[in-house]
Amino acid sequence: MEEPATADSLPDFAGHGYLRVLRTLHEVLQPRNYFEIGSFAGESLALADCASLAVDPDFPFEDMAVVRRIVSKPRLLLFRMASDLFFQRHDPAALLGDKVQLAFLDGMHRCEFLLRDFINTERHCAPNSIIALHDCVPVEEPMTDRSYLARPPIVPHRRHWWTGDVWRTARLLRRMRPDLSFTTLDAPASGVVLVTNLDPGSTALLDRYDEHVRTMLGWSLTEIGLRQHAAEMQVEPTSDYLSSTFRNLGCVAEGVCQSLQESGRDLDDLRA
């Protein structure tokens, strides 16, 4: 049910859910590999049919249908640890035997964690790889608390929604890395940001990491406004993304669009 927008609450996003966005990315891009930070019950990990590497301090998989899909991949590597420790000890591209092609960063929902996850992941990507970020467009402020579900929601059905303050990371990336290309989709509950045109050699974020964290923590969503943040993120409808957004995602997507056209299929055929 759609809630009216108020100063302290936006309506629920009306697009396709984030899992459907991810599933479509897999279907359209057919990446050779998938890297995920934050797996929880395995629903996002289950969507990848390619060689996959996932990092989480815990993997509480319970649903056998999900588990079957997860273990049916050609290669599966699970690292039961926090992402910082993973990157200290391991090289995801070396483990996968290739640059990371598609990544989903959905681990600790605090802005400095997501910034580190992004910096550490980009180093192992190709320029046309895609890094997807979750939960960067909150629809009300209580869900943005840095502590898990610390405040009750304004809209009752959002009581389990927690984005933390990773909205700050997406805002920082847009400001400090104009060389990156961003597509923000209105996937409920709080958006998916697709980042490409990556620069694995860039040190712009790492060199001024402390300053960037201070900058992020200095931002107030109350002062910025939820609507203004969403506007700055240039949120687009997921319903358009198959036909137009993917065409702008970069070489990988263009290659897929080209081969679909040659085979006489339209991207709309891929809609479920």
Ligand SMILES: C[S@@+](CC[C@H](N)C(=O)[O-])C[C@H]1O[C@@H](n2cnc3c(N)ncnc32)[C@H](O)[C@@H]1O
């Ligand atoms: C929102 S859940 C992930 C949901 C999953 N991606 C999905 O769509 O089904 C967040 C996960 O991040 C994990 N997490 C928390 N801190 C982390 C860290 N420092 N490094 C890696 N994962 C972390 C949690 O254990 C939790 O399983």
